[in-house]
Amino acid sequence: MNNPIIQLKDLSKCYGTKKAVDKLNLHIASGEIFGLLGPNGAGKTTSILMMLGLTEPTEGTATVCGYDATRNPLEVKKLVGYLPDNVGFYPDMTALENLCFIAQINGIEEQEAKKSAIELLQTVGLTHATNNKTNTFSRGMKQRLGLAEVLIKKPQVVILDEPTLGIDPSGVNEFLELIQKLSREQNLTVLMSSHHLHQVQRVCDRVGIFVDGKMIVEGPIETLAHQLQLNEGFKTIIQLDNNKLSSSDITAVLSEISGYKSCELQNDILSIYSDLDITADAVKLLVHKNANIISVQRNGYSLDDIYAKYFENQTVKM
16 A cells, blocks of 8 residues: 555554553555454554554554654644544533634634534534534534534544444434545545444445454455455355244255355344355245245355454454
8 A cells, every 4th residue: 555644563552561552553545434343442542542642652653644643743633633432522612612612722713713613513414503502412413513623623534433432323324424425525534443343334445353452354344255255155145034944944955055054044034154156046945945035145244244253263362
């Protein structure tokens, strides 16, 4: 990758004998949405703090927007917007007042600050709450206002740490769509740290699975899924409707097919594992047995499967 906007080399952080981050190497391109995926306590937030120059690495370097984050933290902060998992505002100030205040702290002239604040409140869907005090805001509204606060200084990179924590499902969908839209329209680079697999899968161009301070694997989800297919074989997911066949009935039917390995039936969703792509033969035999098929997905490895596989392997090694 040529001239990555975020470049981490052997980045490590120790607290006594505990290695919170262990030789993290990562390159993120301009305009990319990257998902840093891992359980709570994996070291994701510590990695972010080192990228922002808020904590010094024990070893290695974090270069962000061309600057060493440890040596030039102020330069990095000018170009990077950071939304923590629990964003705070002045509760007795309105949304507009909070944004204008932050803009002026970042050196934006008063008139321009107000103009940008009004535009950003519209961008994040908070025009209706422009003059409302933030102590009346829901969690989702605060996250939207936090995103506006991040964007008001026109950053090149936005870092989001568990940005959807505590937001209701519809609010999560709107927030993720907004992130994706802003990245595409403004060529924003976004690093999203999360433990929510489905949310990461929806918006990220690449993901990195981070466990116990180590990057286990990273790449586009499609590439990781293909690699899993090569290692584990094919997976076909079939959605049945009012299924009357038992697991043993289905196993007996599918066992006739060359390359079949195993299957799982749960809530009318049938997952078939095989050495070869047996999707067409499986569908044909199931229909012959009067199974009602709603949908079929070939090579159906999802981020759940990828995460489970690599997390499981890492846990075994530990």
